[in-house]
Amino acid sequence: MISPLDWGLGHATRCIPIIKHLLHNDQIVYVASDGASLRLLQIHFPTVRFFILKGYNIQYTQSKRWLMLRLLLQVPKILLTIYTEHQWLKKIVQQHSIDIVIADNRFGLWNRNAKCIFITHQLNVKGPHKWIETLFRKVNYHHINKFSQCWVPDFEGSQNLAGQLSHPNKLPAIPVRYIGALSRFEGVNASLPFYQLCIVISGPEPQRSLFEAILLTALKTYQHKVVFVRGLPLATINLPQFNKVTIFNHLPAHQLQQVMADSELIISRSGYTTVMDVVKLKKRSVMVPTPGQTEQEYIADNLQQHSIAITFPQMGFDLAFAIKKAKDFKYQFPSFDMELYKKEINCLTGKW
Numbered sequence: 001m002i003s004p005l006d007w008g009l010g011h012a013t014r015c016i017p018i019i020k021h022l023l024h025n026d027q028i029v030y031v032a033s034d035g036a037s038l039r040l041l042q043i044h045f046p047t048v049r050f051f052i053l054k055g056y057n058i059q060y061t062q063s064k065r066w067l068m069l070r071l072l073l074q075v076p077k078i079l080l081t082i083y084t085e086h087q088w089l090k091k092i093v094q095q096h097s098i099d100i101v102i103a104d105n106r107f108g109l110w111n112r113n114a115k116c117i118f119i120t121h122q123l124n125v126k127g128p129h130k131w132i133e134t135l136f137r138k139v140n141y142h143h144i145n146k147f148s149q150c151w152v153p154d155f156e157g158s159q160n161l162a163g164q165l166s167h168p169n170k171l172p173a174i175p176v177r178y179i180g181a182l183s184r185f186e187g188v189n190a191s192l193p194f195y196q197l198c199i200v201i202s203g204p205e206p207q208r209s210l211f212e213a214i215l216l217t218a219l220k221t222y223q224h225k226v227v228f229v230r231g232l233p234l235a236t237i238n239l240p241q242f243n244k245v246t247i248f249n250h251l252p253a254h255q256l257q258q259v260m261a262d263s264e265l266i267i268s269r270s271g272y273t274t275v276m277d278v279v280k281l282k283k284r285s286v287m288v289p290t291p292g293q294t295e296q297e298y299i300a301d302n303l304q305q306h307s308i309a310i311t312f313p314q315m316g317f318d319l320a321f322a323i324k325k326a327k328d329f330k331y332q333f334p335s336f337d338m339e340l341y342k343k344e345i346n347c348l349t350g351k352w
Helices: 016-024 035-044 064-073 075-096 130-144 207-219 253-261 272-281 294-305 319-328 340-349
Strands: 002-004 030-033 049-052 100-104 115-119 149-152 176-178 195-200 226-229 245-248 263-268 285-287
Touching (some): 002 016, 016 035, 016 340, 195 253, 226 253, 253 263, 263 319, 285 319
Parallel strands (some): 002 100, 030 049, 100 115, 115 149, 149 176, 195 263, 263 285
């Protein structure tokens, strides 16, 4: 049983390589999700059985100032969802004889009658103050320690992607495995860029739409080829094309990989799944964190410090200025083993 968090599409997309390799190892795979995440995985795996499991439905604010308060007010709803999904899993494990549960940031999906694995790159949750980070870590570990193992989609040691988020001073009490980056993309041959820009956005509303509006306004006077992926797999209304801008609501992994590979520069959020995809392709990128999402802000700054990406805030974002700075930025891409996760899955399923 695989179940990703519904906070943006990143948790679902980074489950794609895991599901692929489990199927390759002749495992019977079930997927539990809801909304856009469910639809995305149904597109990629039409033969897999799906269960509808309601997500946490985290709501954001338009103003960064009030985000923390808005999140705190949603804590009772989140706790109720954790309890509900835990009770749901009890029945599903028994009814379908499930041996292994892989939960991407879904705290309630543990069960004593199955081997339950929790996936997260945030062992250390960033907050506006140190005491809040300490509180978050205690709550985080309280839930994680109920699982059998914790898989961290990052690389062990000093050369990694998530920095302090995935490498805290103190680890959870259960076994922690660093399984490397999880990218749905395969290797591609380098070619001359067809697009100057590939823009990929997703994440919670209303910030997704606000960033989209900023970019579409800037592109009205842009005269180079652009592919714009809105990150809306459930959308039925297509935006009209204009100038040299090609717009998609959503693209399957193989098509998204191709347009990203065929682009000179990628502009995206600094969501961790997007980061892993960009690193897999070794593409030059501009990362724009979701305002108020401290995890994305930290990751973007960390990547810039290591010359993997350049970052700008959404407030006052200037497309032309960002492109100019990216052209002068000295990008460096470390050599990572992007197949590391397969070894962990092989151990899990007995496929040596």
